Amino acid sequence: MTSDVDHTDPRAGGGSTDSDNLAHLCEPHHRLKHLSQWRVTQEPGGILHWTSPGKRSYRTDPANPIGPPRPRPPVAGPKTRKRPADETYLTPRQRPTRHPTPPVPENPPF
Numbered sequence: 001m002t003s004d005v006d007h008t009d010p011r012a013g014g015g016s017t018d019s020d021n022l023a024h025l026c027e028p029h030h031r032l033k034h035l036s037q038w039r040v041t042q043e044p045g046g047i048l049h050w051t052s053p054g055k056r057s058y059r060t061d062p063a064n065p066i067g068p069p070r071p072r073p074p075v076a077g078p079k080t081r082k083r084p085a086d087e088t089y090l091t092p093r094q095r096p097t098r099h100p101t102p103p104v105p106e107n108p109p110f
Contacts (some may be wrong), residue, residue: 003022003024003025004024004026004027004030004074005031006022006025006033008040020044023046036052036053037052038050038051038052038053045059045062046061046062047061
């Protein structure tokens, strides 16, 4: 099934584009909202209140309720050292001494 994302309060009339003003409507309900005398208001969490031309109200709950937005991860600041660096950290490491390998004979014994 497909749906149309619709601004409950029209964007052209100053409605915001956020989860408290957007609703997923199937095509028949989208046409009902825009082409008839039915009126729709929205509560937080995606709950829609439909009001008929005869002033009767109906409530629809979303199939997948919208929760509050996820918190943003903390911004990492510069790292600070808890203790000063060791002297060995600042000096280059000693490389292991290399021992030359004996030369390979030109005519191997095999």
